[in-house]
Amino acid sequence: MPIRKRTVGWIGAGRMGYEMAARLAKGGADVLVWNRTRAKAGPLAEYGARVADKVSELAARDIVFCMVSTWKDVKEVMADLLKDSRSRPRLVVECSSISLEGSAELREMLEKKKIEYLAAPVSGNAKVIKAGKLTFVCSGPKKAFDLARPFLDLIAANSSYVGEGELSRIVKICHNVFLGVVTQSLAEITVLAQKAGVPRHAFLDFMNRSVLGSTFTRYKAPAFVNLDFKVTFTPQLLRKDMDLGLDAARKFGVPMPLASATRDLIQSMIGQGWTEQDFATLLLQQAEASGVELKPENVEVGDGLS
Numbered sequence: 001m002p003i004r005k006r007t008v009g010w011i012g013a014g015r016m017g018y019e020m021a022a023r024l025a026k027g028g029a030d031v032l033v034w035n036r037t038r039a040k041a042g043p044l045a046e047y048g049a050r051v052a053d054k055v056s057e058l059a060a061r062d063i064v065f066c067m068v069s070t071w072k073d074v075k076e077v078m079a080d081l082l083k084d085s086r087s088r089p090r091l092v093v094e095c096s097s098i099s100l101e102g103s104a105e106l107r108e109m110l111e112k113k114k115i116e117y118l119a120a121p122v123s124g125n126a127k128v129i130k131a132g133k134l135t136f137v138c139s140g141p142k143k144a145f146d147l148a149r150p151f152l153d154l155i156a157a158n159s160s161y162v163g164e165g166e167l168s169r170i171v172k173i174c175h176n177v178f179l180g181v182v183t184q185s186l187a188e189i190t191v192l193a194q195k196a197g198v199p200r201h202a203f204l205d206f207m208n209r210s211v212l213g214s215t216f217t218r219y220k221a222p223a224f225v226n227l228d229f230k231v232t233f234t235p236q237l238l239r240k241d242m243d244l245g246l247d248a249a250r251k252f253g254v255p256m257p258l259a260s261a262t263r264d265l266i267q268s269m270i271g272q273g274w275t276e277q278d279f280a281t282l283l284l285q286q287a288e289a290s291g292v293e294l295k296p297e298n299v300e301v302g303d304g305l306s
């Protein structure tokens with residue numbers, strides 16, 4: 001189905017939602033966007049998107065995407081979207097990182113209104129979206145995935161369909177538990193190498209070119225080397241995802257000792273007031289705990305994205 005034949009509603013123009021909606025609009029989709037703080041959505045007009053005053057205006061669109069923070073927020077905006085029963089979208093694509101239970105509740109809520117539903121969380125930050133390297137993991141009826149696919153393709157490099165129901169939610173939760181554990185581990189070994197005398201840029205250059213280097217370790221290198229902790233993902237949102245992982249682990253009877261320890265380290269960081277910068281400040285906490293004073297190395301380091 002050509003993208004111009006369907007209208008799109010977009011809920012949420014935060015760090016992620018803004019860049020995702022921008023790709024849709026730049027790709028030629030007819031996008032009407034709503035954000036709680038209207039001003040953040042305004043610049044999307046530059047790409048041809050229109051900005052709605054109320055979320056309920058999006059109910060008349062064919063497909064509505066949602067990218068907000070937590071399940072509580074999704075529930076609130078969805079209730080507002082659907083409160084006027086005169087119009088309803090054909091399909092809702094929900095992209096926030098939420099629990100299996102929240103996603104199932106949303107499916108029930110939408111089924112009652114005969115609206116199709118694709119659960120479609122993502123991997124990658126705003127910079128990754130801009131670089132065209134975001135990926136979706138999707139679950140729900142296959143026909144909902146097929147309907148959404150041309151739009152997903154405008155936003156992301158790949159969309160994996162993993163099956164019915166809420167399966168994509170557990171995939172995303174597992175992914176972000178790994179994100180937390182990997183970041184803490186990277187902080188530990190970077191501080192260890194530095195304390196033993198290796199400059200961070202030299203250590204990470206080797207790691208990133210080794211078999212253990214990844215897109216993620218490469219794009220975190222500039223922050224680790226030059227201590228630029230401008231937010232890509234907040235510590236609070238990462239704690240939410242670690243908690244989702246540990247809740248699921250309890251439900252399914254899976255021990256997760258590394259995830260548990262990492263969750264508490266993230267909590268310690270938040271408790272000490274490191275909340276306004278990127279979650280990669282786990283490095284600063286690790287340095288402090290190791291009696292190491294970190295200074296920016298002021299070395300140009302590629303992020304592997306541009």
Ligand SMILES: NC(=O)c1ccc[n+]([C@@H]2O[C@H](COP(=O)([O-])OP(=O)(O)OC[C@H]3O[C@@H](n4cnc5c(N)ncnc54)[C@H](OP(=O)(O)O)[C@@H]3O)[C@@H](O)[C@H]2O)c1
Nearest residue numbers: 012013014015016036037068069073096097124125232233
């Ligand atoms: N950042 C990442 O790297 C990343 C990567 C993958 C997935 N995620 C997931 O993507 C989601 C969004 O993350 P983000 O980094 O874009 O967060 P963010 O920058 O904090 O944006 C949050 C968005 O949700 C909206 N919102 C929050 N509560 C709301 C409510 N009660 N009613 C209406 N709107 C509400 C905010 O509106 P206002 O502008 O009015 O505050 C904003 O548009 C989260 O579930 C996160 O876990 C993030």
